[in-house]
Amino acid sequence: MALRTFVTTLLGAILLAGCSGANEDTELQEVNLYSARHYDSDLPLYERFTELTGIKINRIEGNADQLIARMKSEGTNSPADVLIAADAGALWRAQEAGLFQPVQSETLTSRIPANLREPDGNWYGFMRRARIVAYDAAKVKPEEIDDYAKLAEPRFRGKLCVRSSDSVYNLSLVGALIEAWGEKRAEQWVSGIVANMARPPEGGDRDQIRAVGAGVCEVALTNSYYYIRMASSDDEADRKLTQRVKLGFPSLDGKGAHVNISGGGVAVNAPNKANAVRLLEFFASAEAQSHIAAENNEFPASPDVTAPSPVDSYSNFTANPMGVAAFAARQPEAQSLMSAAGWR
DSSP: OHHHHHHHHHHHHHHHHHHHHHHHHHHTTEEEEEEOOOOGGGHHHHHHHHHHHOOEEEEEEOOHHHHHHHHHHHGGGOOOOEEEESSHHHHHHHHHTTOEEOOOOHHHHHHSOGGGBOTTSSOEEEEEEEEEEEEETTTOOGGGGSBGGGGGSGGGTTOEEOOOTTOHHHHHHHHHHHHHHOHHHHHHHHHHHHHHBSSOOOSOHHHHHHHHHTTSOSEEEEEHHHHHHHHTOSOHHHHHHHHHEEEEOOBSTTSOBOEEEEEEEEETTOTTHHHHHHHHHHHTSHHHHHHHHHHHOOEESSTTSOOOTTGGGGOOSOBOOOOHHHHHTTHHHHHHHHHHHTOO
């Protein structure tokens, strides 16, 4: 009887082990994505990844700060495999919180230029967006906005529109200026921007572009893809506006326009690390970059990916080669300068 009980117990253990193996196999066919990108155009991309790999994407969305806070509270039990965000500064904050693990991938290092990724492999950029200038072509000459320094000059006193200082895009731009110029000169530039504001900061980038069109201001800081969206929009008013309001690409120290990224990294406690790496590699592929460029009007990160229409009409600009990790780490300093200058 004791022998029969032992055999029954042993068979039960074997069956449980088999079931456990089946569950592990199921887990290996999924990846948990925490995404701060809120674009419906990304959904077909996720479906395509599943089609190619058989790996299901489980997606949780929120803004970057919400997702970072969630991962911190989840701790070692976090199900997150990949965190993606639409700014290098957000990725840096996640890294500083210990939420990424470095990964080395020949695909990622060969496809993503060194200046568009974190040096130790904690995160990689797969799309670029330039922070540039929308201007009233009837009032502003292109050579008046061909350098970021000129935006802070008295020429534009009371003629500049910009969103708030807590915009991560503005923080990254000021971080880049600190990296390039040092804190003192960047502080002077920030003070000049505040003095040149046509109104207190309000709204998003498209609101700044529309304010230029409405005559509220002559120039405005914006991300490139917002303008391109409006120029190719189904909204006739937006299309007409971009016939009067043009896009300029200022240069930083003569080295080209400030470029930020969308990108992501593998979570420190990723339960499906191999699948997480495969997802990042997919985002770095020519197919994925071409899709995002066409649907969300961002610029591809990889130099071998040709920008599709309508992005191609704006892609022939010089991008500043500054490493995105360098200016991302300057965001706390940038916030301090902007707050002290009254950029609210």
